[in-house]
Amino acid sequence: MTFRMRLATVLCLLAFAAAPAAWAASPSPRAVAITIDDLPRGGDGGPRDLASLQAMTAKLLTPFAQQQIPVIGFVNAGRFQGDEAGLRQLLNQWLDAGADLGNHSFSHPDINNTPLAQYTADITRGETPLKSVLAARGKKLAYYRHPFLHVGSTPEDKAGLAQFLARQGYTEAPVTFDNADYAWAARYVSPETRDNAAAGYVPYMESVVAFFEQRAVEVVGREFPQILLIHANQLNADQMPQLLAMFRSRGYRFVTLEEALRDPVYKTPENYVGRNGFSWLHRWSRFKGMPNKGEPDAPEWVMKGF
């Protein structure tokens, strides 16, 4: 070995030895806020009695509590069929795990076919149980998530709803990592498709995350703290460790919704008025006059019927 080659080898080894320390010193540029909708349980077709809901919720929340990962759950109080005490127990499970809670309306109405006054009354109706469990911990109800990500199909509805939410003191919770986890979840509770859904779910989610990472650079010019929407269901309860591991393998750290929303990207204007619900990245790309580019679809056997 010549001196020059030896020197190169030594420098190479030094570079490798120094690299992990340098990486550890700078925080990962990637961040995600995890938001879970349709509490106490989304429409995956699984059991909805109190004991089953408690078991599903306990499993879903275990990794968040154990690893102190921030999470916020968006509640549809009217979708719980038991009594008020049962609902309070379920919501307290979330708060005990360190989660925050937001309003997702009482009964999950669609603003596309609900008069605005009726729609906003449904939001108000959903506040009562939420405010009581939050107040008991000195917390305030701060966030609203639109069912179906529908924000108003006419300019009047869109402006009227935004004004109502502002008056009530809500911050609207946008979504950037939009996906079809609910469809996978429905396949997961069905015995014929359970194994295939279990095997395909996280790889599908990773394809969606990879798409939106790239799209962030195209639309915004950089990556930024993204906001993931998933639903409270058995699939996410069973696969949460793998889902979190996927995010970690891509360099993500987990942040609160509040921290994500502090990024100025969430001040980007959007002017979409229509009947569809989709990622805020798509809304911003439309506002900027960019051609539409959709995230990867789930396979047909998953989406059938949705």
Ligand SMILES: [Zn+2]
């Ligand atoms: Zn929902």
